[in-house]
Amino acid sequence: MKLEAYLDEFNARDWEPDTEPEDGPLRMAVIGLGGFALNRALPAIKQTTQCETTVVVSGSSEKTEMVATQFEADHTLDYEEFHAGKATDAYDAVYIATPPAFHLEYAKTAAEYGKHVLCEKPMEATVERAERMVRVCEEAGVTLMIAYRLQTEPAVRRLRELIQDGFIGEPVYLHGQFSSKILDNDRTDDVWRVDPDVAGGGALMDLGVYPLNTSRFLLGTDPVAVQARTATPHEEFNGVDEHVSFQLSFPDEVTGSFTASFNAHRDSRLQVVGTEGRVLIESAFGAMVNRDNVIERGDMHTEFTGPYVNEVVEEFEYFATKVLTETSPEPDGSHGLTDLEVMTEAYESAETGSWVTLR
Amino acid sequence: MKLEAYLDEFNARDWEPDTEPEDGPLRMAVIGLGGFALNRALPAIKQTTQCETTVVVSGSSEKTEMVATQFEADHTLDYEEFHAGKATDAYDAVYIATPPAFHLEYAKTAAEYGKHVLCEKPMEATVERAERMVRVCEEAGVTLMIAYRLQTEPAVRRLRELIQDGFIGEPVYLHGQFSSKILDNDRTDDVWRVDPDVAGGGALMDLGVYPLNTSRFLLGTDPVAVQARTATPHEEFNGVDEHVSFQLSFPDEVTGSFTASFNAHRDSRLQVVGTEGRVLIESAFGAMVNRDNVIERGDMHTEFTGPYVNEVVEEFEYFATKVLTETSPEPDGSHGLTDLEVMTEAYESAETGSWVTLR
Secondary structure, three states, X not given: XXXXXXXXXXXXXXXXXXXXXXXXXXXXXXXXXXXXXXXXXXXXXXXXXXXXXXEEEOOOHHHHHHHHHHOOOOEEEOHHHHHHOXXXXXXXXXXXXXXXXXXXXXXXXXHHOOOEEEEOOOOOOOHHHHHXXXXXXXXXXXXXXXXXXXXXXXXXXXXXXXXXXXXXXXXXXXXXXXXXXXXXXXXXXXXXXXXXXXXXXXXXXXXXXXXXXXXXXXXXXXXXXXXXXXXXXXHHHOOOOOEEEEEEEEHHHEEEEEEEEOOOOOEEEEEEEEOOEEEEEEOOOOOOOOXXXXXXXXXXEEEEEOOXXXXXXXXXXXXXXXXXXXXXXXXXXXXXXXXXXXXXXXXXXXXXXXXXXXX | OOHHHHHHOOOOOOOOOOOOOOOOOEEEEEEOOOHHHHHHHHHHHHHOOOXXXXXXXXXXXXXXXXXXXXXXXXXXXXXXXXXXXXXXXXXXXXEEOOOHHHHHHXXXXXXXXXXXXXXXXXXXXXXXXXXXXXXXXXXXXXXXEEOOHHHHOHHHHHHHHHHHOOOOOOEEEEEEEEEOOOOOOOOOOOHHHHOHHHHOOOHHHHHHHHHHHHHHHHHOOOOOEEEEEEEOOOHHHOOXXXXXEEEEXXXXXXXXXXXXXXXXXXXXXXXXXXXXXXXXXXXXXXXXXXXXXXXXXXXXXXXXXXXXXXXXXXXXXXXXXXXXXXXXXXXXXXXXXXXXXXHXXXXXXXXHOEOEEOO
């Protein structure tokens, strides 16, 4: 097993076809102009070769106009206009960046007009609505991808190869944490995160989904049981889980122990320990940081930091490539649905104090 | 809160009295000559000022003679001679380093002869036997200390001060791991670790007790509930827990997520995350290593490594000081008993798949 080979081609887009797709770039309608769309997604789309923003959609016409000018989009729509089918000739796909409970309605309209869908995670607020999203996209024959950007992060992809090639032996356990003080800033657009009807939950849905999904991706398997404990000591969190610690049991008795918090000092880390070695990503889930990696096997210890890669650019290139080449993205609707099922059962477990077996 | 003050007096023995105890050194009988006693405890006692080894006790007279010569002990005893009261004039206290299920019998004999007891962890194989140990030592009026050497490790003591002074805000969660491939060496004297009757359990009892006890020490509170999942995929582990992941709930909804393994790549780490900061000890539980620490608070990030301190020397000095000054050690019998109760309920939880509330 050659570690060098992994490192030398660290940033390889292993998912890229040999020849560039012919029908690009993919024209995107960006729906919902919150912090992530403005600061990360729109600038990233501008950097891709396979995507371009042609339409922006939001509830505030002033904001929509400003953003359209900044990112050179030809069309601005409010939500009613979007649903009514205005400017459908101007885009091929939508990127849905609204709070979770609104994802289905935009995905549904997009599918009706034959548009492909890239939808932020968690894919909806409930399993039932996520299932409907999968169904409407399937029936319309459009691509549905859930925006797990870590899956296109080179550090994460390389570690997945190492793990699945047996570099650390049989995986034994994972530990992961993702925390942030989400209410300690001046942004008012984060308030939906503590509205259970809109967000579908609290720290688990918004932050816990990162270690959950990345673990599934790294191991290449889905959990068979889940257990969780939630706590909301502070009123301003509105009854959603301010803190959550949850454990997953994967096939072959691999365990994952994870914590997420809306009200703890920043912490972002994912480690996989196997019988022969371990891999660790520091700042695993944080945005716009280099990811420091530790790889150990036997007595060998390596620390390295790959070149900075904007994984949001990678994600949009990946989505566009999949759509343009008519191939299925790995994190499709049913993949996203699994996370929602696991998190729903995690909340069930937090109520009962017992492990829940997943189907 | 001044971080400098902590760092400047990093190695301070805050438990040491102003004047040296008068009746020292404390004369020790070392019982059980396995790897830890030979390689760590006996050399450490030699480095202390308050302890000396005057008696060695084991089942092999050849080994006992050799060790007595090497460490300048005046008396060698087999187990029968020890129980019969031979050489009781030559020692004031015993250090019990046999496998757990034999701890009670030596503690009992020691207490009968009025000798103080320093007993390795876990203190016994069952709660019932641990309770009996506490009782016999209490009735005899001798000191009983459980050998949680991390509690005398300067890095751990300084982090406890930081945490309990509020440096990281309110503690929110802990993560800890301790793993080692215990059967991957040529030592035959580790075989008892996979004998449930002698060890009382597997990875949880032998390794999990480290993050469990150190968390209690750092937080200054005891868990109120426990949940665990065990796995024994490989036959050579004889049915004891080869891997365990367990979660603790502490007062104020602080959670601890821990994993221990007898058959995973080495891993040793403990982190406490609070509302305002975090502290981390790398190589938290390993032997004879410098402990690298990370301390964060707000935007401040510090990494430091204190000078190497042999925590086994610290532990014996601490024990002798407590006995000679007639004060109680912090990790006393009832403190050790709590760990055994928690671990017993953790095994219960692993059977039922539910959280167990601790009394």
